[in-house]
Every structure is written in C-alpha cells, then in structure tokens.
Amino acid sequence: MAVAARQDTSERSPLFIQSLEKALFVLEAFSVAEQFLGLAEIVKITGLDKASAQRCVHTLVQSGYLEKDPQSGRFSLGKKVLDLSFNFLRAHPLVIAATPVLLQLRRDCGERTNLSLFDGTTVVYALRLHGKREYPQYSTLIGRRMPTFCSAGGRATLARLPDDEVREILARSDLRPLTPQTLTDPEAIMAKIEEGRRLGYGFVNGESSPGELIVAAPVIDFSGRPVAAVHIAGSVTKWQPGEFERTFAPQAMEAAN
Numbered sequence: 001m002a003v004a005a006r007q008d009t010s011e012r013s014p015l016f017i018q019s020l021e022k023a024l025f026v027l028e029a030f031s032v033a034e035q036f037l038g039l040a041e042i043v044k045i046t047g048l049d050k051a052s053a054q055r056c057v058h059t060l061v062q063s064g065y066l067e068k069d070p071q072s073g074r075f076s077l078g079k080k081v082l083d084l085s086f087n088f089l090r091a092h093p094l095v096i097a098a099t100p101v102l103l104q105l106r107r108d109c110g111e112r113t114n115l116s117l118f119d120g121t122t123v124v125y126a127l128r129l130h131g132k133r134e135y136p137q138y139s140t141l142i143g144r145r146m147p148t149f150c151s152a153g154g155r156a157t158l159a160r161l162p163d164d165e166v167r168e169i170l171a172r173s174d175l176r177p178l179t180p181q182t183l184t185d186p187e188a189i190m191a192k193i194e195e196g197r198r199l200g201y202g203f204v205n206g207e208s209s210p211g212e213l214i215v216a217a218p219v220i221d222f223s224g225r226p227v228a229a230v231h232i233a234g235s236v237t238k239w240q241p242g243e244f245e246r247t248f249a250p251q252a253m254e255a256a257n
Helices: 018-032 039-046 050-062 080-091 093-109 152-158 163-172 186-199 241-256
Strands: 066-068 075-077 112-119 122-129 145-147 202-205 212-220 226-235
Touching: 018 039, 018 050, 018 075, 039 050, 050 066, 080 093, 093 112, 093 122, 093 226, 093 241, 112 152, 122 152, 145 152, 152 186, 152 202, 152 212, 152 226, 163 186, 186 202, 202 241, 212 241, 226 241
Parallel strands: none
Antiparallel strands: 066 075, 112 122, 112 226, 122 145, 202 212, 212 226
16 A cells, blocks of 8 residues: 555646655655565555665665665665754754743643644644653654544644634544544544633543543644644543643643743
C-alpha cells in the first residue's frame, strides 16, 4: 500500500518535480517500519517500480538521508533527517515563544507538558517535556503525530473552527479507534467539540492512550485561527479524571493564552 496519496496530475504545477516526489515517498515509507527496510519492502510500501525506488534509495544514501546496513544490506533513516527537525524547531516562532512557557508550566504542575501543532486531520508534537513519572519512549519523542479527532489538543483546536470546516476534517479523518475508549462516531465527536467550545479546552480520558488523562487548550493566532495546543498529561493511576480536569484545565488555558 502506498504511503501517500498520488496527486492528480491535472492539478500539478509546471514546477512539480516528480522525481523529488518519489524520493519523499521513499522517506515516508519508514513511518511504517521499526527501523530497517529492504528494497523490495520499499517498492511494496511506496508503489514505485523497482528501478525508480532503487535510484531514489541510492541518491538518499549518497546524500545522508538514508543509511545502508553493511551486514544486512537493508536501509534506515539517516542522521541528516534529524537536521531537518532541528532546523524546523529552532526557527519556528511559536516553538521559540512556547518553550519558556511550557517549562514554567511543567514546573508548576509537575506533569508532562506538550505543545502540538495543528495540521488538519492530525496534530504533531513539537515540544514534549517530561513530568515526574516515567512514560513510554514514544510519549517523549517530538514529531509524533496523533489524530485530531481523538486527541485533547486536536479537539481543542477543532472547537475554534466553524462546524462546516470541522465536519470536513472529520470526513477526511481515519476514525479507527486507538483504544477501547476512543470515540469514533462523528456526532459523538462533534458533541465533545461543542463541549470544548463552551469550556475553552479539550479533555480526553484514555481515548488516545490507555490510562492517560490529557487536558489541552488552543493557541490562537492574530487572525483568530487555532494553530497549536498546550497539553498537560497525567495518569489514572495518580489522578481521578474529574480532579485532573479541574486542577489543570485553568493552567493549560493560561499557558495557551
């Protein structure tokens, strides 16, 4: 299965570079891999023919964006990929402005604090600051994407959009549940988003990760559009859901403002 939808050729600009698109498909293939992929696996995931995939892989290895394991001959993402993430984060004005705010928020609340950036059907974590308890590795890494429809930050941002735009985003979303508690019915999700409008924040209990409580408030730009969210995350082993929400919702909203 291809990792990205092929763009309709009728919509392509004359400046569109198809070979570059293919190279990006190869890089995106590693989103479904633990670490290594062989050439045949890259061909299967991307939908590219073997010759195109081989040329892209060779170019990416030569430029440092892929690395080849000398023993297995399989490929992994190269360290130069991290340079792109670093350059994005160090220059992003919202990340720069949010970092001291989230550091202070983490000191004040003692729980994990995050900043997610709104990206339509998903949110992507740009800052993740540990709390006092240990978390799984994936919960501490930047760059992780979560579905907008079932994350506290996603619902907080959707709550600041008009209903027709929210429904369009939900229509494009993959509504598969992440946990047994995940709401997948569009009308039930809309009800939660409307609740977020009234309250000024989003709250989920075990919907995006088992046993995790998250409260999040939207960050609004100068035009009034939601662009990000501030999250505070805790555990049901430490907090009752209602107590967590009452304690940390005001802090999340203050930090987002």
